[in-house]
Amino acid sequence: MLRVMRGMLCVAALLAFGAAEAAFPDKPIVLIVPFAAGGPADVMARTMAKSMGTRLGQPIVVENRPGAGGLVGISAVTRATADGYTLGMAGTGAMVYAPFISPKMPFDPLKDVTYLTTMVSTPNLLVVNANSPFKSVADLMAAAKREPDKYTVASAGVGSSTHVVGALLQREAGIKLCHVPYKGGAPAVQDLIGGQVDMFIAEVPAVAHLIKAGKLRGLMLTDSKRLPALPEVPTAADVGLPKVLAAGAYGIVAPHGLPSDVSAKIVEAATAALRTPEVVEKFAEQGGIAQASTSDAYRNQIKSEQGRWGPIIKAAGITAE
Template sequence: MMMRLMMYVLWTAALLMVSPARAAYPDRPIVLVVPFAAGGPADVMARTLAKSMGTRIGQTIVVENRPGAGGLVGIAGVTRATADGYTLGMAGTGALVYAPFISPKMPFDPLKDVTHLSTMVSTPNLVVVNASSPFKSVADLLAAAKREPERFTVASAGVGSSTHVVGALFQREAGIRLRHVPYKGGAPAVQDLMGGQVDMFIAEVPAVAHLIKGGKLRALMVTDTKRLAALPDVPTAAEAGLPKVLAAGAYGIVAPRGLPEDVARKIVDAVTGALRAPDVVEKFAEQGGIGQSSTPDAYRALIKSEQGRWGPVIKAAGITAE
């Protein structure tokens, strides 16, 4: 009996020697995948957040750009990574909310295949026209569009993009029909709007605010319940007569499914602290963004709620991936 006990003790000790405890997180650099091109507003905000988060979590956070398919490529890569907290993603509305109703072959389930950590920032949209356009208000645009259905054009950053989906909501609520002109990105759409090739565009604030201030574009409405501090003369959706046309580009922080709770808690704490930092608030505001953190449960509930809201809009408009 004594011999068996001694053998058991030795065997247990050997196991402990070859099975060291998990190192305290984080003990090496963390990658934040941004599924958009470098240099754009989303990328600037991601890098601002990453720097501030890194200070708080005690480790370098490296931003890695993986653009493609409206954000699906980058976030799909995140879902395939090891769930250890060293690969995070900045997920947008397009990948988590719109894509399930648009893409026939979704590479992941936005509700099941990611760990939702926290919301990050929202950027309202602006209904914009060329500065020389005869439309001085939303009322002007709607009156003309109702007189001549499908004569006037609305640009988008591509089929299934947020600009396309919000444009469909705008038309549904306004009771008008515009001719959709898709582009390969927001930049060429804005260029043609300034050149007079299209009549209107619905863009996130960061993409067009400087052009409005510079007198090249005119904003008719912001898709929010409050006016923008940076553009205080632009009426809200309700003030323009379309109170249900509320939309914003919303971004959050996600990780692969199965992230340990203690690791998730550290990341959420770092996000929350960073978003309260004055320099982060200021930098986000420069890009037209409004930072706001949340609990993981609240973030997941928001994605589910937004899917319920936008799914019918997308289906009614017949929007499908090319």
């Protein structure tokens, strides 16, 4: 009788376990966004969270944890339980650039997270003040070659994507600019408008509205295709710098060890959301291009980008402050 009872208990436990697995999700999910509330990345994250939550049948609550170029937020994701109830919005800075810049990485981007899917790509723009004498990249390059280190290029901080892409531009253009780091993209843009710096390489969402308003001039898009929202801005290839390709890429990750069935449900919901007109249009308003991928493709993309940017960062001597 004892053996029978034990057998029944084991069967009951297995059935309960299976039911619990099948029930995912049965409570709200948290999406950690490692950027400040109100910015373009946050807007896109909340749009995605709402659409995915509808498909999963549970709300996805956005929790902003900015700091250290995204490392603070993603670190929190890596420490969470791998049950699907904590997700993260990972950016290029933390996953690709930081391993070569930060002397004390709090996690390994290739080992400590489960990659789920890419979410959105945001190309970069080389911009100048609307009153700048530089009407084109050719103007800028000619002036910078005549007087190396005279002209200033702002960044959102040492080791930021804007800093790294600026280093790539200088290498490919054969010029030397004076780097001026700021504590974030917003103050850099303000000083560019005010004439305190000569140029800035920013993600499209941060400056597109200012170009349309006539406060800034777009000289080059670091992408292979022109943006429908800014058709007058030439691509890197258009201006003779075809290797200056860079985009801010954001995707969805979870703690390492996420069960495959839970991962599949989240990826399915995310992929469906990224195909809806509402999400595509909202991303486009922020200068982003919606794009889904498989989990393996996302991880391979990060690995490939690390291989591409590592040598550029090392050659430029970029290190965290």
